[in-house]
Amino acid sequence: MSDFSRNCPNCNKILTYANKYLLQRAINKNCFCKNCAMSGKRNPMYGKTHSESALLKMSENSKGKTLGEKNGMFGLYGNDHPAGGKPKSEITKEKLREALSGIPKSESHKRKLRISAINDMNKKFGQIYPNYNKTACVVFENLNADLKLNGKHAENGGEYHITDLGYWVDYYEPDLNLVIEWDESYHDRQKEKDFKRETEIKKYLQCNFMRIKEKSFDYDKLKQNIKETCYERRNEIPKWDRITSEQGILLCRR
Numbered sequence: 001m002s003d004f005s006r007n008c009p010n011c012n013k014i015l016t017y018a019n020k021y022l023l024q025r026a027i028n029k030n031c032f033c034k035n036c037a038m039s040g041k042r043n044p045m046y047g048k049t050h051s052e053s054a055l056l057k058m059s060e061n062s063k064g065k066t067l068g069e070k071n072g073m074f075g076l077y078g079n080d081h082p083a084g085g086k087p088k089s090e091i092t093k094e095k096l097r098e099a100l101s102g103i104p105k106s107e108s109h110k111r112k113l114r115i116s117a118i119n120d121m122n123k124k125f126g127q128i129y130p131n132y133n134k135t136a137c138v139v140f141e142n143l144n145a146d147l148k149l150n151g152k153h154a155e156n157g158g159e160y161h162i163t164d165l166g167y168w169v170d171y172y173e174p175d176l177n178l179v180i181e182w183d184e185s186y187h188d189r190q191k192e193k194d195f196k197r198e199t200e201i202k203k204y205l206q207c208n209f210m211r212i213k214e215k216s217f218d219y220d221k222l223k224q225n226i227k228e229t230c231y232e233r234r235n236e237i238p239k240w241d242r243i244t245s246e247q248g249i250l251l252c253r254r
Contacts, residue, residue: 003020004016004017004018004019004020004022004023005017005023006023006026006027008032008033008036009030009032010032010033010036011032011033011035011036013033013035013036015031015033077123077124107196107200111165111166111200114165114166114167115163115164115165115166117166118166129154129158129159129168130159130168132153132154132155132159132170133170133182133184133214134155135214136153136154136170136171136182136212136214137153137154137155137156139182139212139219139222140153140156140170140171140180141153141155141156142219143171143222143223143226144156146223147223147226147227149173149175149176150173150174150175151171151172151173151178151180152171152172152173152174153170153171153172154170159171159172160172160179162201162204162205164204165200165201165204167197167200167201169181169201170182176208176226176230177205177206177207177208177230178207178208178209178210178226178229178230179201179202179205179207179208179209179210180209180210180211180212181194181198181209181210181211181212182212182214183211183212183213183214184214185214185215187213194211198211208229208230210222210225210226210229
């Protein structure tokens with residue numbers, strides 16, 4: 001401890017002073033550390049609120065000051081980040097849980113978080129891809145062969161990524177605008193989550209959407225459903241011809 005130091009009367013933090021005169025003045029005034037001096041009733045704003053105009057000014061003044069390269073933590077990952085490799089204490093974890101608990105997130109907020117997480121992982125680890133079901137890929141490939149489709153799935157061009165939503169879909173046939181999702185048994189425990197996801201996808205793509213239950217689906221019935229729902233519509237558009245190219249299936253006017 002320095003010759004010119006003392007403890008904060010409130011939190012016991014060690015406070016150091018440049019000389020004995022500043023030390024004596026602090027003792028005489030019973031000064032607190034900066035944190036304690038601005039907490040509770042000692043804070044000039046205690047019990048007061050900022051006006052709407054003051055909040056607006058503060059918001060405008062702070063805009064853009066910590067975005068991108070202006071942020072001191074920009075581009076710092078892993079051990080290069082000040083907190084890299086340092087586990088959070090249980091006290092810190094508890095404070096974070098208390099701060100975040102009970103705060104509902106809007107669907108747009110969830111979407112932004114989802115997209116941000118994907119972009120962050122892409123930067124750190126390169127292009128990422130979701131896990132997939134090999135049995136589903138066999139079924140999807142059989143559909144492509146039997147119905148002469150060109151649907152994308154994990155083993156045929158990769159699962160279709162809806163970047164604006166942050167979702168991948170198990171199967172997507174662009175010509176029919178058809179999405180098929182393969183539901184394993186665990187989907188029975190997240191029906192509400194799946195319904196919200198399906199609603200978002202249908203609204204964004206304006207697509208035909210089908211779900212396959214892994215344990216109980218009927219392949220022939222699935223093919224018939226596709227034909228009745230959207231497959232035959234392809235032949236009901238006389239002003240368009242299908243041309244198969246190396247890049248996929250194109251439509252052109254006659």
